[in-house]
Amino acid sequence: MAMAKIIPTFLLRLIALGATVSATVVMVTSHDSTTVLNLKFVAKYTNSPTFKYFALANAVASGYGLTTIFLPCKTSLWRLLLVLDLVILCLLNSSISAALAIGYVGKKGNTHAGWLPICGEVPNFCDHVNWALISGFVAAVVYFLLVLYSLHNIVNLLAGGKG
């Protein structure tokens, strides 16, 4: 593959790696506590299976990003890479959507189900979750672009014959 194709891929992978690492770190370090009626209430990401899943998904994506960023562009690997990029995209997409749904209930509550919002009590925790979600979203968008870019390259190869 030409140099002109390696550089954008490398840059995209670098941004994605940064985003997934920061999403993981920001989620894992989210911590806040409040005292309601002499009862100490600690908010951390392990309180919700969804946030644990989010941290795990972003950690897996970080590991994958670190492994692939310096891979040479061999033809025998790009098929596998394309499929794995797609899997990581699905994983990140799913973890962000789930965490966003829970984060929304945490912020707004749900009067129908009687679930009260908790962000007023633990604003630092919610801030952390917010930033983690933004980082994760950036990572997912970058992986989407990576998959599209790989598809674009394949189609170009097709159109231009075997390059």
Add this chain to the structure above:
Amino acid sequence: MAMAKIIPTFLLRLIALGATVSATVVMVTSHDSTTVLNLKFVAKYTNSPTFKYFALANAVASGYGLTTIFLPCKTSLWRLLLVLDLVILCLLNSSISAALAIGYVGKKGNTHAGWLPICGEVPNFCDHVNWALISGFVAAVVYFLLVLYSLHNIVNLLAGGKG
């Protein structure tokens, strides 16, 4: 494209269409009510923005599925179809993950946040949501297979020269 490639695609699209339509219908018809302390409590999908998003995403995927199922396999359209399949996959994946996260809280609650489970009160509603999630999951898996199958065909075309 050869007949051997059209039939699996058609079958996959048919299954995906059936799954998204049933996910939409089952979610939209989910309804249950209970009386707690003389207070009537109605559970329906519009109570949660996440479930509304799930129904909308599956309705969009159904519309897309209905449009594409009878499309002839023209070379000018398959690139667009591949990208749109990918977008629908992301949409379904995201809606299922979000609905699953909320459904999990509905079933198990979250003691840390003080959110009580509601499935004991409105079991019919939870059953409906369960089945809608299963249908949506089937649809997402089928779209994943569709994207992989399209990629496989493209790579085969590449390997075998311009077919």
